[in-house]
Amino acid sequence: xxxxxxxxxxxxxxxxxxxxxxxxxxxxxxxxxxxxxxxxxxxxxxxxxxxxxxxxxxxxxxxxxxxxxxxxxxxxxxxxxxxxxxxxxxxxxxxxxxxxxxxxxxxxxxxxxxxxxxxxxxxxxxxxxxxxxxxxxxxxxxxxxxxxxxxxxxxxxxxxxxxxxxxxxxxxxxxxxxxxxxxxxxxxxxxxxxxxxxxxxxxxxxxxxxxxxxxxxxxxxxxxxxxxxxxxxxxxxxxxxxxxxxxxxxxxxxxxxxxxxxxxxxxxxxxxxxxxxxxxxxxxxxxxxxxxxxxxxxxxxxxxxxxxxxxxxxxxxxxxxxxxxxxxxxxxxxxxxx
Amino acid sequence: xxxxxxxxxxxxxxxxxxxxxxxxxxxxxxxxxxxxxxxxxxxxxxxxxxxxxxxxxxxxxxxxxxxxxxxxxxxxxxxxxxxxxxxxxxxxxxxxxxxxxxxxxxxxxxxxxxxxxxxxxxxxxxxxxxxxxxxxxxxxxxxxxxxxxxxxxxxxxxxxxxxxxxxxxxxxxxxxxxxxxxxxxxxxxxxxxxxxxxxxxxxxxxxxxxxxxxxxxxxxxxxxxxxxxxxxxxxxxxxxxxxxxxx
Numbered sequence: 001x002x003x004x005x006x007x008x009x010x011x012x013x014x015x016x017x018x019x020x021x022x023x024x025x026x027x028x029x030x031x032x033x034x035x036x037x038x039x040x041x042x043x044x045x046x047x048x049x050x051x052x053x054x055x056x057x058x059x060x061x062x063x064x065x066x067x068x069x070x071x072x073x074x075x076x077x078x079x080x081x082x083x084x085x086x087x088x089x090x091x092x093x094x095x096x097x098x099x100x101x102x103x104x105x106x107x108x109x110x111x112x113x114x115x116x117x118x119x120x121x122x123x124x125x126x127x128x129x130x131x132x133x134x135x136x137x138x139x140x141x142x143x144x145x146x147x148x149x150x151x152x153x154x155x156x157x158x159x160x161x162x163x164x165x166x167x168x169x170x171x172x173x174x175x176x177x178x179x180x181x182x183x184x185x186x187x188x189x190x191x192x193x194x195x196x197x198x199x200x201x202x203x204x205x206x207x208x209x210x211x212x213x214x215x216x217x218x219x220x221x222x223x224x225x226x227x228x229x230x231x232x233x234x235x236x237x238x239x240x241x242x243x244x245x246x247x248x249x250x251x252x253x254x255x256x257x258x259x260x261x262x263x264x265x266x267x268x269x270x271x272x273x274x275x276x277x278x279x280x281x282x283x284x285x286x287x288x289x290x291x292x293x294x295x296x297x298x299x300x301x302x303x304x305x306x307x308x309x310x311x312x313x314x315x316x317x318x319x320x321x322x323x324x325x326x327x328x329x330x331x332x333x334x335x336x337x338x
Numbered sequence: 339x340x341x342x343x344x345x346x347x348x349x350x351x352x353x354x355x356x357x358x359x360x361x362x363x364x365x366x367x368x369x370x371x372x373x374x375x376x377x378x379x380x381x382x383x384x385x386x387x388x389x390x391x392x393x394x395x396x397x398x399x400x401x402x403x404x405x406x407x408x409x410x411x412x413x414x415x416x417x418x419x420x421x422x423x424x425x426x427x428x429x430x431x432x433x434x435x436x437x438x439x440x441x442x443x444x445x446x447x448x449x450x451x452x453x454x455x456x457x458x459x460x461x462x463x464x465x466x467x468x469x470x471x472x473x474x475x476x477x478x479x480x481x482x483x484x485x486x487x488x489x490x491x492x493x494x495x496x497x498x499x500x501x502x503x504x505x506x507x508x509x510x511x512x513x514x515x516x517x518x519x520x521x522x523x524x525x526x527x528x529x530x531x532x533x534x535x536x537x538x539x540x541x542x543x544x545x546x547x548x549x550x551x552x553x554x555x556x557x558x559x560x561x562x563x564x565x566x567x568x569x570x571x572x573x574x575x576x577x578x579x580x581x582x583x584x585x
Contacts, residue, residue, distance in 0.1 A: 322521035
């Protein structure tokens with residue numbers, strides 16, 4: 001009799017013990033975890049988490065609640081992207097010679113990395129690249145595929161920067177308000193710059209099909225004969241040189257949209273899926289390296305995150321990470337149908 | 339074992355697990371991705387569009403068309419079928435085993451449906467999925483685990499511009515709870531004046547919901563405490579969201 005009672009008692013106390021253990025582990029880990037992460041010796045994880053958090057709208061508290069702004073600044077500065085200016089001294093067309101002006105072919109490649117899946121389009125004739133924009137700029141953005149279809153595009157990627165002045169939640173913007181500049185067909189469609197001399201990281205095409213990356217003012221863009229432009233950056237490859245040589249670029253891991261140009265003028269469009277189980281995302285350095293492998297001579301980052309979208313042959317070929325699929329944006333870069 | 343020893347052991351366990359985890363992530367997971375494989379994608383352009391008639395069974399219910407009429411949906415014997423109008427083929431929705439689609443809704447501007455699946459046993463939760471019809475891909479958005487298992491989804495209103503989905507759930511005690519899910523997948527409960535809500539409609543440019551308040555018989559919007567009034571109108575009924583704008 002006594003033996004049975006004792007074994008029942010130990011059984012119950014064992015399960016209580018296990019429960020206490022689990023609760024303790026969870027609580028202790030939750031409390032000490034952030035300190036291990038932010039003050040421990042794991043530099044890669046720390047800088048990735050800080051970089052990723054600080055370059056989103058809604059998750060900055062993940063970093064700011066645990067480390068001082070000064071430390072954040074220091075961590076982000078170790079991940080700097082070098083600034084190299086394009087070599088325009090010998091005329092804006094130097095370095096890149098557009099060779100395939102009448103080659104209407106487009107090649108598609110599927111890119112698979114350790115933690116991401118992406119899609120690359122190679123467009124041989126760069127003069128086919130144009131900027132498209134929402135028909136209701138200022139009021140509403142439009143989804144990439146709609147702007148692409150309105151412009152009869154064969155391919156498109158989401159484009160430039162935007163701000164969504166929405167009070168309260170920051171993830172419910174409609175993509176109505178662009179930031180920087182939008183130029184299409186030689187005309188400035190949106191000008192958010194202070195004046196024509198203010199420089200801002202740009203993604204622009206000249207009439208002859210040369211891709212401009214890095215900081216330019218609207219005055220400079222006009223002087224170089226730019227006909228299509230949106231604002232975004234940073235420039236990742238300039239004059240054949242990578243700008244991200246130490247660290248991962250400092251923007252964490254996320255979906256990416258990028259554009260690049262080879263020496264023979266062909267344009268590379270790259271979209272990498274992220275924030276999903278089958279594709280977590282890529283760092284800026286990883287995107288840069290993919291483009292470099294494909295012969296990019298000049299390359300720049302465009303708007304990533306929930307905006308990253310690639311449209312080709314009447315369908316969206318990537319998996320935008322929003323719960324409803326594509327999100328509305330103010331501008332896109334598309335390829336004319338020929 | 340003495341408690342002091344035990345606690346020390348537990349602390350060591352947690353710390354070593356954290357170190358192990360962080361070490362793995364630091365050295366393997368985040369190491370710059372050197373192995374990137376690319377494969378050229380071969381296009382198959384042999385499909386030709388045929389002008390066929392789509393035959394919908396006589397006992398089909400709730401027949402709906404997608405925004406560009408490329409797809410049709412209907413319920414046959416309480417089962418949801420989605421038809422590709424290009425060739426009349428029925429899409430495989432890949433339902434989880436033992437579940438039923440209790441609610442479905444087409445998005446107003448794209449070939450995508452929101453689906454609510456519920457397991458046959460009454461103990462499990464409603465799960466909201468986003469189904470990309472052209473790709474045939476179903477992605478889980480959220481498990482609606484804040485509602486009791488005796489609930490059902492009555493209505494879903496989507497605002498594609500703001501990326502917000504509002505789900506109206508009728509709980510076991512006949513009250514309505516409205517859940518708001520944004521494009522990042524975060525879910526919050528929308529606060530309404532009471533728990534007796536009729537028709538709902540989302541606002542086009544803002545993250546707000548307009549709803550019929552059945553307890554007071556008036557129309558309200560989330561975030562506002564005063565009902566919406568129209569001059570000389572005594573009773574208002576909410577029909578749709580096309581012309582709602584806030585000043």
